[in-house]
Amino acid sequence: MFKSSFFSFVLLSSLVAPSVLAASADDWRGRSIYQVVTDRFARDDNQTPACNTTDRKYCGGTWKGITNRLDYIQNMGFDSVWISPIVGNVEGTTAYGEAYHGYWTSNINTLNSHFGTADDLKALSAALHSRKMYLMVDIVVNHFVALNSTSPTGTAETPASNLDFSTITPFNTVSSYHPFCFINDYNNQTDVEQCWLGDVNLPLADLNTEDTETVNTMNSWINKLVKDYDIDGLRIDTVKHVRKDFWPGFKQAAGVFATGEVLLGDPEYVAGYTKVIDSVLDYPNWYQLIEAFGTTSGNLSALTSMATQAQKAYGDSAFVAGSFLENHDQPRFQATTTDMALVKNAMAWPFVHDGIPIMYYGQEQGLTGKGDPDNREALWPSGYDTSKPLVAHVKSLNGARKAAVAANSAFLTTPAQFIPQTQISTFAFTKGPLAALFTNTGSSSSDKVTWTIPASTKLFKANEKAVDVLTCTSVDADGDGKVTVTAEGGNPKIMLPASAVTSVCPTVRAQGSSPSASNSAITILGGMEMRWIVVFGALLVGSTIF
Ligand code: ABC
Numbered sequence: 001m002f003k004s005s006f007f008s009f010v011l012l013s014s015l016v017a018p019s020v021l022a023a024s025a026d027d028w029r030g031r032s033i034y035q036v037v038t039d040r041f042a043r044d045d046n047q048t049p050a051c052n053t054t055d056r057k058y059c060g061g062t063w064k065g066i067t068n069r070l071d072y073i074q075n076m077g078f079d080s081v082w083i084s085p086i087v088g089n090v091e092g093t094t095a096y097g098e099a100y101h102g103y104w105t106s107n108i109n110t111l112n113s114h115f116g117t118a119d120d121l122k123a124l125s126a127a128l129h130s131r132k133m134y135l136m137v138d139i140v141v142n143h144f145v146a147l148n149s150t151s152p153t154g155t156a157e158t159p160a161s162n163l164d165f166s167t168i169t170p171f172n173t174v175s176s177y178h179p180f181c182f183i184n185d186y187n188n189q190t191d192v193e194q195c196w197l198g199d200v201n202l203p204l205a206d207l208n209t210e211d212t213e214t215v216n217t218m219n220s221w222i223n224k225l226v227k228d229y230d231i232d233g234l235r236i237d238t239v240k241h242v243r244k245d246f247w248p249g250f251k252q253a254a255g256v257f258a259t260g261e262v263l264l265g266d267p268e269y270v271a272g273y274t275k276v277i278d279s280v281l282d283y284p285n286w287y288q289l290i291e292a293f294g295t296t297s298g299n300l301s302a303l304t305s306m307a308t309q310a311q312k313a314y315g316d317s318a319f320v321a322g323s324f325l326e327n328h329d330q331p332r333f334q335a336t337t338t339d340m341a342l343v344k345n346a347m348a349w350p351f352v353h354d355g356i357p358i359m360y361y362g363q364e365q366g367l368t369g370k371g372d373p374d375n376r377e378a379l380w381p382s383g384y385d386t387s388k389p390l391v392a393h394v395k396s397l398n399g400a401r402k403a404a405v406a407a408n409s410a411f412l413t414t415p416a417q418f419i420p421q422t423q424i425s426t427f428a429f430t431k432g433p434l435a436a437l438f439t440n441t442g443s444s445s446s447d448k449v450t451w452t453i454p455a456s457t458k459l460f461k462a463n464e465k466a467v468d469v470l471t472c473t474s475v476d477a478d479g480d481g482k483v484t485v486t487a488e489g490g491n492p493k494i495m496l497p498a499s500a501v502t503s504v505c506p507t508v509r510a511q512g513s514s515p516s517a518s519n520s521a522i523t524i525l526g527g528m529e530m531r532w533i534v535v536f537g538a539l540l541v542g543s544t545i546f
């Protein structure tokens with residue numbers, strides 16, 4: 001009896017087993033993530049209607065739209081896509097518009113039909129997997145949204161009593177939620193966990209995650225969701241608003257990598273959550289990153305000291321922290337500055353520092369939306385133009401990261417180490433096999449900026465060519481292996497030994513030489529010598545002529 005039921009269990013689990021093995025933190029550490037707001041990234045018809053972000057309404061983006069644009073994402077070098085929340089949300093217009101962003105859950109057991117069908121979502125997942133790309137889905141545990149039953153706005157004292165909980169699935173009575181109170185004191189953790197987010201216009205009903213039955217329901221839900229849509233990873237919303245010891249069980253039920261949003265600048269506080277889930281979004285470094293490169297007088301040492309402090313606090317989870325410059329909650333970086341040199345420096349950080357890089361859709365097209373809701377622009381008016389300078393930049397950044405990993409697989413577990421520089425407008429770090437060089441002098445400064453990579457770093461051999469992957473230009477190391485690099489137009493540099501850059505820089509020219517001076521170029525196209533390419537090209541031309 002026992003034997004046969006065990007047998008059928010094994011048989012059954014092999015039949016329903018997902019086609020892709022569950023992705024762990026280890027599987028994610030070498031990845032590079034493109035974040036999209038599904039409603040705003042791509043439509044699946046050929047229409048390009050205007051999308052007025054201030055209206056806070058659905059603009060028509062879908063999962064099919066994302067599927068159709070995977071070439072665009074993959075060609076920039078990304079191998080993972082984070083999509084905004086997928087489950088059923090409140091319908092209609094609230095005081096803050098429609099639930100186009102997906103964070104106002106009303107039913108965890110349905111999908112948000114504005115974005116397509118279950119088959120469309122499965123097709124997106126399958127299309128990603130056929131490209132060896134991963135799907136990350138944003139999810140919310142902390143709260144649900146019920147519309148006000150009497151008037152569109154509640155009252156400050158008792159919003160809970162005005163809410164129609166019967167519209168929520170599965171937690172359809174007031175008893176499933178914490179007693180009503182808005183979070184008042186962010187320094188009081190009980191307040192943060194058990195009072196409500198939102199405001200009188202749109203209260204976010206705070207789930208009673210202390211209740212065992214509720215916990216079990218959420219755990220079974222996430223287990224099924226991950227399996228149903230073959231999800232490879234989760235971005236978990238409002239993690240600090242749920243008691244810490246809720247997360248390990250939830251994470252185990254999910255069975256895949258999870259990174260959590262803990263919105264705070266304090267690295268010690270944020271790091272506390274790395275003990276209960278795989279990873280956190282790196283807000284502490286983000287606050288300093290946008291300051292450092294937001295202006296030409298930004299404080300670089302505040303960034304380097306935060307990075308050092310956070311690295312220590314995160315421990316090994318530094319290598320799987322979600323590192324970002326933009327997201328859907330914060331002003332676009334190019335709302336602060338459009339100086340291309342500053343933008344390129346700031347963009348480079350997440351790709352070469354310790355964490356997993358996450359880039360928010362539209363940064364590559366130069367979008368400049370300020371805070372929520374302006375930072376959720378439709379991407380279709382851009383025409384997905386791949387000739388934009390930042391498209392090339394992000395391609396190089398992903399290329400640099402891949403080249404670094406290919407040359408040294410330990411890159412993904414090597415802590416970045418700052419190397420002292422003399423000018424305060426610069427900093428540099430090494431993370432073998434690369435050296436990353438930053439400056440916030442901006443594009444119009446006439447200051448001569450140089451960085452030194454000492455021989456003691458052992459990154460470059462004596463007289464070896466050190467190549468900046470962002471421009472595919474080289475400088476020669478000196479007889480000891482020391483490299484001195486001069487900035488060009490305030491741009492950052494990511495230096496790798498020539499032997500490591502063949503795939504990302506097929507042609508390398510000397511720094512300072514003009515791009516057309518091809519006779520001085522060394523060509524390393526996939527290890528092929530230039531003359532063989534010429535012979536091969538001539539043969540091809542010949543064969544089409546004759
Ligand atoms: C809607 C409107 C907005 C309007 C707002 C009142 O209501 O659209 O225009 O201003 C979703 C939607 C939003 C929507 C909200 C509320 O729901 O996307 O458009 O806003 O209805 C996550 C998501 C976010 C999502 C939600 C809710 C949560 O990423 O997109 O929003 O599901 C807190 C949470 C954080 C949450 C964030 C929105 O609110 O902790 O998880 N994000 C302090 C607190 C933070 C707090 C933050 C903002 O204020 O510590 O906990 O975030 O209120 C630094 C400090 C930080 C400090 C900041 C401001 O300053 O270090 O601690 O953060 O120096």
Ligand code: CA
Pocket residue numbers: 142192193194195206207241242
């Ligand atoms: Ca809560």
